[in-house]
Amino acid sequence: TFSPHGESLASGRGNGTINLWQVAQGQFVDTLDYAKDMHDIHDLAFSPDGSILASGANDALVILWDANSGAQLRQLQGHEYLVYSLAFSPDGTRLASGSRDGTVRLWDVASGAALNTLAGAGGSVASVAFGPGGEVLAAGAADGSILLWNPDSGQELRRLAGPGQGVLSLAFSPDGAALASGGAEPMRLVNPLAS
Numbered sequence: 515t516f517s518p519h520g521e522s523l524a525s526g527r528g529n530g531t532i533n534l535w536q537v538a539q540g541q542f543v544d545t546l547d548y549a550k551d552m553h554d555i556h557d558l559a560f561s562p563d564g565s566i567l568a569s570g571a572n573d574a575l576v577i578l579w580d581a582n583s584g585a586q587l588r589q590l591q592g593h594e595y596l597v598y599s600l601a602f603s604p605d606g607t608r609l610a611s612g613s614r615d616g617t618v619r620l621w622d623v624a625s626g627a628a629l630n631t632l633a634g635a636g637g638s639v640a641s642v643a644f645g646p647g648g649e650v651l652a653a654g655a656a657d658g659s660i661l662l663w664n665p666d667s668g669q670e671l672r673r674l675a676g677p678g679q680g681v682l683s684l685a686f687s688p689d690g691a692a693l694a695s696g697g698a699e700p701m702r703l704v705n706p707l708a709s
Contacts, residue, residue, distance in 0.1 A: 515557075517564040522581065524567055526555025532569055534584065544584045559600040559609075566623065568609055570597030576611045576621065588626040592619050598640045603648045608665065610651055612639030618653045620665055630668045634661060640697070643684040650706055652693055654681025660695055662706055672706065 515524055516537070523535040530553040532546040546569075553571040560567055560581060567579040576590035576597055595614035602609055608629065609621045618639055620629040637656030644651055644665070651665040660674040660681055682697035686706070693706040 515559060517560045517581065518562055519564060522560075522564070524558045524560070524581075526558050526569060526571075528554045530555070530571070532558065532567070532579070534567075534581075546579055546584050546586075554596075556596060556598050557600045559602055561602050561623065562604060562606040566602075566606075568600045568602070568611075570600050570611055572596035574613065574615075576600065576609070576619075578609075578623070578626070590619075590621050590626055590628070592628050592631070593617065595638075598638060599642045601642045601644050601651075603644050603665070604646060605648060608648075610642045610644065610653075610665070612642040612653055614638040616655070618642055618651070618663070620651075630665070632661075632663050632668055632670075634670065638680070640680055640682050641684045641695075643686055643693075645686050645690045645706065646688055647690060650686075650690070652684050652686070652706065654684050654695055654697065656680045658697070660684070660693070 523537050525533045534543040553573045555571050557570045567581045569577045574593040578587040593613040597611050597613050599612035611619050618632040639653050641654040651663045653661045658679045662672040680697045681695050685694045
């Protein structure tokens with residue numbers, strides 16, 4: 515994943531390491547040792563200001579790293595199975611994590627405190643995305659469904675039924691009026707808040 519301004523690139527490996535690169539120079543910068551045991555890194559996400567890198571792996575942990583020093587800031591524990599997907603809120607104060615346990619968890623980035631657990635997805639959650647204003651959180655599940663929540667209240671806003679094939683990626687348009695999904699099925703484009 516690229517940092518917000520494109521100056522850095524982070525890549526996760528199956529041996530539990532995360533590599534950081536300077537894009538302009540094509541130069542390797544640092545390796546973040548995730549753990550002594552080998553854990554597949556499933557997703558990485560930079561905070562909107564680029565100062566924090568979040569990682570999700572098959573040990574069910576979310577780890578926050580200082581993107582400049584490579585120091586581990588905190589470990590977020592709560593998922594029961596591996597963490598597939600991560601997304602920071604647009605203001606950088608919250609982090610959403612989607613897991614094989616079928617839940618999306620919301621975390622306070624500054625403290626690492628768990629804010630909310632959103633359940634009801636149809637199987638593993640392979641993709642999460644915040645709307646551009648941060649008022650909608652989308653999650654794509656293994657059964658092809660997409661759930662839309664209010665991340666503050668935890669209220670389910672809408673559920674888009676799927677054909678039983680997994681949603682692997684989600685992206686909101688810059689104005690939040692459209693949500694694109696992709697995966698094992700053909701790509702869909704929907705208005706996320708239409709009734």
